[in-house]
Amino acid sequence: MITAGIDMGSRSVKVVLLEQINVDSAPQLQYAVKKAHLMMPGELDADQAAERAFSEALAAAGVARDDVKSVFATGAGRKQVAFATEGVTEMTAGAKGAVYMYPNARTVVDVGAEEGRGIKTDAEGKAVDFAGNEKCAAGAGSFAEAMSRALQLTLAEFGEASLKSDRTIPMNAQCTVFAESEVVSLIHSSTPKEDIAKAVLDAVASRVCAMVRRVGIEGEVVLIGGMAHNPGFVKSLKGAMGVDAVSLPDLPEFVSALGCALIAAERQH
Amino acid sequence: MIANYGYKDGSGDYYISIDTDRCIDCAAGRACLTACPKEMFEIITDDYDDEVACIKQANRRSLAYDCADCKPSGGYASLPCTTACTPGALKHSW
Numbered sequence: 078m079i080t081a082g083i084d085m086g087s088r089s090v091k092v093v094l095l096e097q098i099n100v101d102s103a104p105q106l107q108y109a110v111k112k113a114h115l116m117m118p119g120e121l122d123a124d125q126a127a128e129r130a131f132s133e134a135l136a137a138a139g140v141a142r143d144d145v146k147s148v149f150a151t152g153a154g155r156k157q158v159a160f161a162t163e164g165v166t167e168m169t170a171g172a173k174g175a176v177y178m179y180p181n182a183r184t185v186v187d188v189g190a191e192e193g194r195g196i197k198t199d200a201e202g203k204a205v206d207f208a209g210n211e212k213c214a215a216g217a218g219s220f221a222e223a224m225s226r227a228l229q230l231t232l233a234e235f236g237e238a239s240l241k242s243d244r245t246i247p248m249n250a251q252c253t254v255f256a257e258s259e260v261v262s263l264i265h266s267s268t269p270k271e272d273i274a275k276a277v278l279d280a281v282a283s284r285v286c287a288m289v290r291r292v293g294i295e296g297e298v299v300l301i302g303g304m305a306h307n308p309g310f311v312k313s314l315k316g317a318m319g320v321d322a323v324s325l326p327d328l329p330e331f332v333s334a335l336g337c338a339l340i341a342a343e344r345q346h
Numbered sequence: 347m348i349a350n351y352g353y354k355d356g357s358g359d360y361y362i363s364i365d366t367d368r369c370i371d372c373a374a375g376r377a378c379l380t381a382c383p384k385e386m387f388e389i390i391t392d393d394y395d396d397e398v399a400c401i402k403q404a405n406r407r408s409l410a411y412d413c414a415d416c417k418p419s420g421g422y423a424s425l426p427c428t429t430a431c432t433p434g435a436l437k438h439s440w
């Protein structure tokens with residue numbers, strides 16, 4: 078049986094095609110990812126983007142549409158996926174995917190382009206507590222990206238640069254607009270780029286951490302979403318949360334789509 | 347599930363938490379819907395097909411302002427929402 082999970086993020090569409098498998102020698106292996114496909118929608122409407130991303134994933138995996146038993150959608154644009162069987166929230170999908178990959182995960186930190194959130198989960202991957210920040214974009218990736226552009230660095234260079242700094246420059250502004258002007262002041266005062274990069278990532282981490290603390294930090298902590306690719310942010314987050322280790326999936330941006338596909342499979346039974 | 351709706355900004359933490367497990371068999375007849383003068387609550391079907399309360403999207407970014415009339419700066423003894431919700435599902439962070 079094949080199911081699909083589609084995560085309609087604010088910047089990209091992620092599709093995971095999941096196959097139920099039966100391996101006699103390894104009965105614990107129930108599922109295999111057939112395809113993980115990411116598409117940037119550009120100018121496309123959300124429904125067109127979902128359709129195209131799904132078609133591309135099917136073609137790349139060599140799977141016929143009729144062979145997909147169920148399609149679940151998540152993410153901010155999940156209601157726009159007209160062909161989805163059902164939609165689930167980002168909390169439900171993220172918790173499910175994270176616990177599938179890390180069975181001891183109880184705290185899931187999800188930081189994407191536009192939103193960050195903290196999720197507490199049980200052993201079955203059911204979200205039991207969550208908190209986001211409905212108002213502040215400074216706790217998400219797009220803020221770090223905008224600041225990296227101000228420093229004329231790519232987001233990857235920005236993350237690497239921050240690792241070279243051990244200075245702490247507190248950024249007081251809570252709002253992105255004021256935070257940007259703080260960064261501009263730092264640039265004008267010839268503060269090294271490395272220190273500014275660290276200050277920005279520390280600020281994002283501190284905002285994310287405030288949400289995670291609301292749900293409580295417990296058990297293994299897993300970071301999902303695109304910001305998990307940024308080593309500077311990971312270091313800042315560990316510091317803000319006061320934890321030694323944060324588990325990082327190989328493809329952190331696909332964890333919610335994976336969770337969605339898993340829920341779709343479970344609800345077939 | 348404990349669902350925290352709201353935000354933190356320069357002036358503080360503004361979250362309303364809803365213990366949605368208590369909403370499933372609401373013993374208060376969904377009193378939150380009518381108790382709130384700003385009509386901030388609505389009932390949704392969650393991901394597990396349970397009918398639970400949540401804060402309307404339009405209010406989630408402005409709780410400090412929306413709740414200001416119920417929370418005069420001189421202090422308050424009770425809130426219409428938490429008083430009406432006898433199952434004790436609602437908590438305010440501020």
Ligand code: SF4
Nearest residue numbers: 369372377378399431
């Ligand atoms: S918030 Fe309280 S009153 Fe409203 S549905 Fe839930 S338990 Fe009932």
Ligand code: SF4
Nearest residue numbers: 382384413416426427
């Ligand atoms: S404090 Fe007043 S305005 Fe705010 S949720 Fe409760 S009843 Fe509604």
